[in-house]
Amino acid sequence: MEEKEKEKKKKHRAKHSGPKAEKKRKRYLNDLGIGEEEDARKRNPKAFTVQSAVRMARTFHRTQDLKTKKHHIPVVDRTPLEPPPVVVVVVGPPKVGKSTLIKCLIKNFTRQKLVEIRGPVTIVSGKKRRLTIIECGCDINTMIDLAKVADLVLMLIDASFGFEMETFEFLNICQVHGFPKIMGVLTHLDTFKNNKQLKKTKKKLKHRFWTEVYPGAKLFYLSGMVHGEYQKQEIHNLGRFISVMKFRPLTWQTSHPYVLVDRMEDLTNPEDVRINPKCDRKVSVYGYLRGAHLKNKSQIHMPGVGDFTVSDVSFLPDPCALPEQQKKRSLSEKEKLIYAPLSGVGGIVYDKDAVYIDLGGSHAHENEEEGVRPNHELVQSLISTHSAIDVKMASSKVSLFMDSRPLGSEDVGQEFVMPKEERQIDLKTGRVRRKALFDEEEKKENDDAVSDEEDDQEEEEAMSEDGSDGDDEEDAEEESDEGEEMALGSAKRLKTEVAKEESMSELPAFADSEDDLEMSSEEEGKTAPEENEVEEDDYDEQGTYRNESSDSEFEAVSKGVADSEKYEIASEDREMRSQLSARSLKKKTVLTTDSGNCTAEEASESEVESLDEGDDEEQSHDELEAEVSNQKQFQHTWIKKADSSRQNKLEAVEAEDDDIENLLREEEEYEEKTDFSADTAGALKWKEDLTQKAAQAFLRQQQSTPNLRKLVYGTAVEDDEHESEDAGDELGGLFQVRRPDKESKEKANALDCSKFLIEKPQDWDLEEVMSSIKDCFVTGKWEDDKDAAKLLEEDEELYGDFEDLETGVVHKGKPAAEGDESENEEEGNDGKKSKPEAEEEEKKKERLDKKRKLKEMFDAEYDEGDATYFDDLKEEMHKQAQLNRAEFEDQDDETRVQYEGFRPGMYVRIEIENVPCEFVLNFDPHYPIILGGLGNSEGNVGYVQLRLKKHRWYKKILKTRDPLILSLGWRRFQTIPMFYIEDHNGRHRLLKYTPQHMHCGATFWGPITPQGTGFLAVQSVSGTTPDFRIAATGVVLDLDKSITVVKKLKLTGFPFKIYKNTSFIKGMFNSQLEVAKFEGAAIRTVSGIRGQIKKALRAPAGAFRATFEDKLLMSDIVFVRTWYPVSIPKFYNPVTSLLKPAGEKDTWRGMKTTGQLRHERGIKLKQNKDSLYKPIVREKRHFNKLHIPKALQKALPFKNKPKNLEKKGKTPKDQWRPAVIREPHEKKISALLNALSTVNNYKIKKARVKHRQQVKEYLKVKQKEEEQKLKRQKEAKKKIYRILGQREKKMQKSSLKGSSEGEKDV
């Protein structure tokens, strides 16, 4: 009822947009009478006329500017059709709510609740988008790694606290390694009680965030928690934002393949681990491939572990696939997938060849209720077995009777007999076979049981999931002897023998698994009887097994070849070995093979070099073996072998010159081979039939198209090393006879020439030969679509249909389509499709064609005029992108990955060998594992030049020759950079420390990384410091191998003879030669006199003549400034933080700086005495007397002439004056006069003092008077001015009056 009411209440809403509204509006306007001219331009043309040409030009200019500003250089769009999940990294300081947010997001998207999150979690978030969410801790290693792979960063900020250093550090890391999209999320907003305070904080944080990221960057607010979770609506909004976000492509990411690993498995043979727990491991890692295409066998880097070569890549079905295209709006619950193997989500795990069901870890079964499912029980019991089955067997006891002694396995030992081997010689093929023979045939059943058990064991070891049908296969093998060397289970004993057989008979020509596949598919349709198919199936299974564990066979084979003569003696021995090798699943790198006309090429490790020739041969056989083991089709294999055995025989005799010849011979051999197969009467009937058919098919193929791919990349192997062993006839036990070996010379050591010489030139005088190329010339006949006349005709058809607009006459083209239609109809009749359907299709096609043509015409008319360079470029890129997509679209993934590598978006499994055991032992899923693909030369180590700037927030300055940890490319590594600055003349001068607020250069020895790559440096990755951790940032400038950093070196010398401006200097050099090197060099004295080195002297070695701009003193020190090249320490130490034990992963410490070492050990730096600071004592300077030359003195005026004031020496005796001796009376007079003058002097003094006193007083009085006088004057002046002012006022008044009066008068 209520609903109905509601419906009633709902008002009508008039449409505001859409065609209906438009129509209404038009009608309305029409009613008003202005409807016709709805266009303002028409209605009011004056308002739109040109008013100012200048302004118009400016506006035009401006619009153009704005337009071009938007342009980016167009790039080819390389995003795959099904992109990999978007990597969402959640970062933030501890306790900010990262895990909570992830959990909430996962719950939002998948309605599943994860308890604990470890490693990346992949979820389907929408119809076209998947997300991989991963949490980033505060360890700087993790932050650096994840910043490199992130597409979107959710940056959590505790609003109650504000920004923390981690946030800024992460932002800086992002800036350096390409800025992913960053979205801020404010949490802990519920701690604010005051609303105003909250608002303020929000604003403050937002603006700070904007300055760091970009103005307008999205910041999300999570206002509060409800039951330990964020509010549902807010999370929903956030999820919505994430799932519609667009991302910009980052250069590094798009140019390198990378994998964020979400699963890791240890594939090492448990036996190897048991023997040596520290042995290098073989691991397989899983994850979505992102970035660029990944090629097999390429170099990768695992940050925190090291560099590796991919030993194998394979793609797996997508564990978290996008839903199939449907026209639904939202995802169903079924499609909301989640995949997080490290967190234990996603119960079923697919491997290359197996499916694993997760049973919840090793202890899950303990607390589970029993009897849930019957088959479950079985699995559980299997899990809970702790000892191997043979151990159990050994320990188990059986009591036959109640009280009897229980029988142990050792008691049975005598009765159970191992099968003996018996040699049988096959009469037809003449080969030795070893039959497994038991004492009593009756015990067959028993034996079977045992072998079954063995099978089981093997399965456990080799992780192959071959069923227990190994026996059947074994039987089949024994029948069809040749191809079935891969015996499983109990057939192991036979293996070595068969393998030996293999080595004799196998030399595949142009064998390639791919083509075999093609063949097989061809044949299966036609020929294969049902039984064969069964057989084939078995073989397919077996084939996969082979791939897994074929190495054991390899080794067996290789050994078999190496000592085939000593075979009988060593057979026992070898058996042992082969068994051992079966356990060690160490696969040798399959060597790159080489076919046709030349050399054997090896992907060599260093070991290969050390191997002797015999080993070389072994390897080459390995290759063959690998080839063969790839073949899945039995009969084909068989053909190949028969054929190749022939070939082997022929090889010594015949020499192959050319690939083409090779091909031809191939055919011949096939014919021969058919005879051969007829000879082998022992073979089964159906088999024979098959071989013939296969041969026929092959021949057909060969004749129709010489398969070039096989020719080029195939693996017909001619190893020139082979003959070296064969030609080992010994002469007298000392010399070897060397036959000049034409064949190898022609191939490996032939003339290196790119010209393609013609063997049999055609006779160009013949008319028919000439006519064969006649059409290659413009004068010849053209193809239909290019012929001018034809084209003209076509044009008529296409464009014949037009309307003359002026006259309105419609011209119709010829109805050419009719004929087509009739033809089509006929075709339709022929085909299987029902007639109307086909017709409809045709019509549709036609319509589409017409539409397209019309569109083309339209485009040509309207678009081309506007097309700019930019548009053209864009169009070109678009075309290329389409071509790229189209080229491999129709191929299946298996072949596709061979050409273009594994494309991004695929879920791949990557096998890596020789991984340090710590990686597996100390595996912690909380730390991300990343595989970063390396470019061509990025695996090399060399000198790298950088532009570097110390981070302005880093407190210290950096010192040259102190180890520094750089994050560059995928890597984190410690190295020793040398800082330098470029002088104005381009010289790179070494700096001892980084400058404070300036860029400087740096050179280090480390991994080669392309120019323009950003990097950041930290001093230590261990622990946390309150300070900012990023020490420096910068960019790679150059990869020059020659180092140009120099430091200043001053050579000093001393003058030993001084002429006017020339001096002889010694002590600077040691020999004449050294001087000769420095001739013409500028030298200088400490006092600043400049000079030049002239020529070496003979007398003291190393002395030279030099000229200066002034005369030197003997006390001068002369020096020459030279530049000495600095050697860069070759120190490159990858940060292996992932190898640290769990919980200590952030404690990696590499090389310490000398400062740290000194601090730790308490060593004080011994300083040079000369560089110590001492109190400066300055002695008083004594200057020599000024000496004025006499001539100058004479010329001087008297005033300036030096006066001879100096005391005269003793006056000569003759000039002495006689002493005056007074009379007593005279004495009295003089004493009296003396006394009187004293009195007088005193009087005068007194009078003077008095006078002074009087004057002072007088001045005081005078001043007073003066002041008074001034006062009076002032007052008087005041009076006068006042009077004057009053008078003036009066005057003015009167004048005003007067004037007014005057006016009045007027």
Next chain:
Amino acid sequence: MAGGGGSSSQCLSYAGCNFLRQRLVLATLSGRPLKIRKIRAREEDPGLRDFEASFIRLIDKVTNGSRIEINQTGTTLYYQPGLLYGGSLEHDCSPSRSIGYYLESLLCLAPFMKHPLKIVLRGVTNDQVDPSVDNLKATALPLLKKFGIDGEGLEIKINRRGMPPKGGGEILFACPVRKVLQPIQFTDPGKIKRIRGTAYSVRVSPQMANRMVESARGILNKFLPDIYIYTDHMKGVSSGKSPGFGMCLIAETINGTILSAELASNPQGQGAAVLPEELGQNCAKLLLEEIYRGGCVDSTNQSLVLLLMTLGQQDVSKVLLGPLSPYTIEFLRHLRSFFQIMFKIETKSPEEEHKELIPE
């Protein structure tokens, strides 16, 4: 760990002296170290020849920081490539092979240098074994231009012509640097619109060239009227040290495909004297043979075009080639081992031998 040896990338190893050039070139471009063993190990005169040594020296000149180790007998060569540096250089090529031997590799390397390469090569300009300088000038340069390597800097100039056995020629090769190559779609060779060529003669009668031209025209005129063969007679210093003559013919299609053929006279004192008429005729026939083979690129430049396709961007390039020469087949294999690039090879039509190659 500290200062761990040279490089971690895998060293490739080969045996035999054949394809030495392409191995060294690809090693340099890919930055992977290389080891070649058993260089003529079984012969009376083992080890590297003088022209190979000269080539290695040239590689050393254009790179910076390469390490080359050769054992005492010269049968083993280890090469750790450095940085392609370029710059203005000079090199005296060994007269036992022509300059074309060196120039072919330089054409591969030059666009990827650090500084534009400008090199003067001295030696034999035309001989019977290697593609001559004239030929490379006419075919390889247009090919480079197709990949966007063009501009004023790109040129091959023959300053002096030198014939075997003594040589004495001199050429200038200059190439600008292009880090990014355009992908090409070159699958339609088009029809041949004109034939051009050069008939050269040094230290013989100038009439020789005219005689060659006459006879070649006699054959080619049956197919096409637009034929012009330049005669190039060099005198004095620019004529080198040995007498000889030869011819190089170029067929150009409307789509810019260039096919070429060439022949040179026997070196002085080796083999019988060749009549210029005969040489002209043979050369014209060789050109016809080349046309018969078809393809958008002539047989000598197949490897160059494949290399440039490999080193371009990550886009699909397509090219139509004639029958693959053994050199090219080996080159394709080497491309796979050095760059992990495999070409998708399709046969265009069964009766004609055409190949379409697509890398990505």
